[in-house]
Amino acid sequence: MAKSKIAVTIPVSDTCLSRLSQSYDVITLPAGLGSGSPEIDFSGVWAVLTNGSTGMSDGEMARLPDLKLVSAYGAGYENVDVEAARRRGIHVTHAPNTNTETVADHALALMLAISRDICRRDRRLREGAWGAIRSARPTLSGATLGIIGLGNIGQSVAKRGEAFGMRVAYTTRNPVTDVDWQHVLDPIVLASMSDFLVIACPGGPSTRHLVDRRMLAALGPGGFLVNVSRGMVVDTAALVEALRESRIAGAGLDVFEGEPELPAGLADLDNAVLTPHMAGRSPAAENAQINVFLHNLAAHRNGGILKAQLA
Known part of the structure; x- marks a missing residue:
């Protein structure tokens, strides 16, 4: 069975990508959603991993017709348009206390x-x-x-x-x-x-x-x-x-x-x-952040309870 598609729109480690790729077809766009080739097929992308700095705008959500979940990798989510997501029926989560x-x-x-x-x-x-x-x-x-x-x-x-x-x-x-x-x-x-x-x-x-x-x-x-x-x-x-x-x-x-x-x-x-915006980066913090995202991916697919849900 084909893996479901998710997009990662921030720089993450090879460890993170490896763990995600075990269960999902991962589109990597470390410079943001608009940074990839215009030929990228976003159909079927139902979840996006972002962070507070990169965020996710209403316009970016509109480019992903199958989007159901936006997850911020850390505690911050200031540039995620939570209200737009709510209007579109898209769930939003973040990951407080992980780093x-x-x-x-x-x-x-x-x-x-x-x-x-x-x-x-x-x-x-x-x-x-x-x-x-x-x-x-x-x-x-x-x-x-x-x-x-x-x-x-x-x-x-x-x-x-x-x-x-x-x-x-x-x-x-x-x-x-x-x-x-x-x-x-x-x-x-x-x-x-x-x-x-x-x-x-x-x-x-x-x-x-x-x-x-x-x-x-x-x-x-x-x-x-x-x-x-x-x-x-x-x-x-x-x-x-x-x-x-x-x-x-x-x-x-x-x-x-x-x-x-x-x-x-x-x-x-x-x-x-x-220092280059790395205060939250450590092996322990990264492991905790990946675990929260994987939990929320599985919970959303299976009708479970999302952690740190914002919308």
Whole structure:
């Protein structure tokens, strides 16, 4: 019997493709639905794997007349048109909590890398420097960690910060129940309190350029910014200017506006540590994400219960 057709519209590992191909006929389009040959036959494609950044628009759904399921590979789904899917009778799922711990680990790695100046000093040491790169650098213990957004990832970052001896505060619209960390309603006030400001909120129109010139000014010349959320949350031009003029101490960035192109100016800055939107990628996280997608594929085909259903 012929395998049913699904489309993967994001870059995934060979392991993921191998597991999917055991049960399904997989069309791979790692640069998005519109990136393949115009001769690709999309008839019979009933499920799509995407992510929050790539998303799935109403127009793209219209190109797939047999589409029944859209699944986001991670927690984010900001560019999936959930309302359009609902109107079309298409189910939408995502995969929260599959890479939470991995993202939180990466956030701490960025905090340590930028505050301790690890990357630059590694390069300088290999070039022969020694005494000039042994100056004291800030550390996490005793510092204040401010977190924008206290969902699963934000809470995991907070727990790690607390384990490092940091004071933790956070900003959300409403206080989160069952946590003891200080809630600060105004993000600007939170930035002014923080030595490290970690962005862990969802992307989307409501958070676009939430971190702007005012917030960077509030963070100040001793403060470090870390973003493991979405690039759109930060006004990149304002950030580059603040870093270049030392109006903040540094930034650790895993996400960028205009990915995969690196925004102009960032590559030349020694006070920025950059990684290619990989905070959520680890073998454990990938295995969990694949398991959720495979479950939802089987559940949809067999009339079962979908995990993390949005529509």
